[in-house]
Amino acid sequence: MSSFAGSQIPQLSIRNDHVTEPLRVRAIMLDWAGTTVDHGSVAPVAALQTLFAQHGISLSIEDARRDMGLLKRDHIRAILGLPGVRAKWAAETGREPIEADVQSLFEEFGPLQMEIIAQHSTLIPGVVETVKEWQSRGWRIGSSTGYTRSMLEPVQAQAALEGYRPDASVCPDEVGAGRPAPWMLMKNAQLLGVYPPSTCVKIGDTVIDVVEGKNAGMWTIGLTKTGNLVGVNQKQWEQLPEASKKERLKDAESALIKAGADYVAEDLASCNEALAEIEERLNHK
Template identity: 70%
Template structure:
């Protein structure tokens, strides 16, 4: 069960940050990268609500508007966000290196590939189309607006399981690059793998990452991995391709006669 931005497309999960920063700038609010990324992975309406609750943003909003942000502001901003996100997604939804051969190898082994996201179906549509053109098509994709709730609730994963006809959840693995991905997987009863280099925790596109000195790369990988493990991830990897050995280890664990469906790490 794979995430999208930062996991299979958009190295560094850049598109959502740019769209959120543009959205808030239109209202006179300066949104830092850290504040934009703090609750990444949530349904975008919930993400906007969480951003409005951050002290730095709340203070700016009060200064600009003269009042506290409320539910009407969340709804208004979310309505504005859709077109912005659609425009930026088209520019920043290229596949991450290694995704296509990795998925091809997994499907050849009989693995089924589901996907979840913080995007609505309308927002995900151009991402799906571009990914398909570049050679990646998950077997299923489920969006939060289709199951009446986003992360950290497990409903998108449950719907994927139903569509893929797979169970129990202890035979499934959720892979993503945010804390909310890990929470989603844990709440669904699945194994979880957190991704470091390609995702939200480091937040750099491939060119920016490549230009970092090696010691900075290692420091950032270590910090990102620690945060994902602290969130409860069972394993971490730099990118999707790095998950292959982990999946094989999980398969061996599931095949053990002593395995009873209870995941003991």
């Protein structure tokens, strides 16, 4: 079930040969980990914790998840900037972290992430059926991510084997910057040949996904149950007490709405209600 966040309607005009045409959703831009694969966005957390452990630093799950969705170099920089981590780094190395440390850690992170991704690239239930149904409506499917292209390739290959094939995918290293910059989404739109941005919907599970979508002028749907803000894999989710599930979903929804999400849903398969409302609002007189 989706939640409406009461946002303002984006610019709603498009003309072709001087004739105003009814607007409809033309493309949906999807995140990867926590949205289409890797229920709970487990792989990035595991890789980051392993990375920092190799340098004598025990990284909490909360600190690993805080800035999830950023390009991993930027994510590592943000982690090093946290007061607790900064102090631990200084205790281990005798100095506070510098930019060279960010680059060094990022280079170490790649192989770790590649190894761990293979264990956490399973498609989230309902993704294949949902995306195929959307494509049958004529909606194009784009994708953006915090992974570089080399990190995404094994994830995308595994997803294809399981039946999920977006029509376009763009990584931050291909456009010069990661989220919250809108360039990945804009490049997706160009590759898919869709415009204006108000006919596109960005769906993702992190606060930074929402900000990325808003910066691109697109509608945004934030996901709770399968994503980073709830932060558990499918088996763990099923074992949680109902009261804990409700509390986690409520907290995740609150964070996504605060970030500016137009709608919130539990998972990708639950987005149809929100998408129907977006099309209705696009043509609201």
